[in-house]
Amino acid sequence: MRPSQEPDRAASRRRFARLAAVQALYQADLNRESIERVLTQFLRHRVGQEDEGVILNADIDFFTSVVRGVAANKPDLDRRITAALTSGRDLERMEVVLRAILQAGAFELCHRPEIPTKVVITEYVDIAGDFFSENEAGLANGVLDRIAKAVRGEPAADGGG
Numbered sequence: 001m002r003p004s005q006e007p008d009r010a011a012s013r014r015r016f017a018r019l020a021a022v023q024a025l026y027q028a029d030l031n032r033e034s035i036e037r038v039l040t041q042f043l044r045h046r047v048g049q050e051d052e053g054v055i056l057n058a059d060i061d062f063f064t065s066v067v068r069g070v071a072a073n074k075p076d077l078d079r080r081i082t083a084a085l086t087s088g089r090d091l092e093r094m095e096v097v098l099r100a101i102l103q104a105g106a107f108e109l110c111h112r113p114e115i116p117t118k119v120v121i122t123e124y125v126d127i128a129g130d131f132f133s134e135n136e137a138g139l140a141n142g143v144l145d146r147i148a149k150a151v152r153g154e155p156a157a158d159g160g161g
Contacts, residue, residue: 016058018104018123019130020047021066025100028071035071039064069107070100077106084146089139098136101128105144110151117148 020042028038047058070077081102082091091099105124108115121144128140148154 013057013059014062015123016047017060017063017066019127020058020063021070021104022097022100022127024063024067025070025103026097029100030096035067039067066104066107069111070103073107073111074103077103077110080106080110080147080150081143084143084150086142095132095136097131098128098140101131101140102143105140106147109144109147113152117152117154121145121148 023046024035024038024042027033027041028035042063043060047060047063078091081099085091091102094102101124105120108120108124109117112120121141124144125137125141129137
């Protein structure tokens with residue numbers, strides 16, 4: 001493997017970790033399961049396994065840090081998301097997957113300053129686009145951009161929403 005390929009592989013492993021984290025957070029929230037139980041299930045049966053023809057080759061350390069980080073900081077993250085929502089939106093009534101996407105993105109923006117703002121927002125907007133229409137992806141973009149401005153004092157490099 002050429003050295004120039006390594007960043008792509010690491011980025012891909014982080015992308016899978018983010019997707020798996022959203023799925024784990026969704027499962028824990030929907031089924032009211034403990035985070036540790038869900039993490040154990042994912043590490044035994046999902047991460048590194050084939051799912052619909054794709055091997056979920058995730059960065060396990062990054063995956064667990066996002067899932068545990070959201071769980072440990074959920075009240076603060078939910079407060080930040082609620083503050084960033086437009087009028088008339090209610091976090092508790094939001095689709096569970098979209099809520100998990102916003103929580104994971106907010107966690108990275110608030111607690112992983114070494115990860116560029118644009119990377120965090122782009123990754124979670126793309127994941128929202130995988131599950132939903134442009135409306136939800138746009139909502140995720142706007143909310144995460146407002147959180148980035150509040151926490152990091154900067155919008156995404158592309159201007160965000």
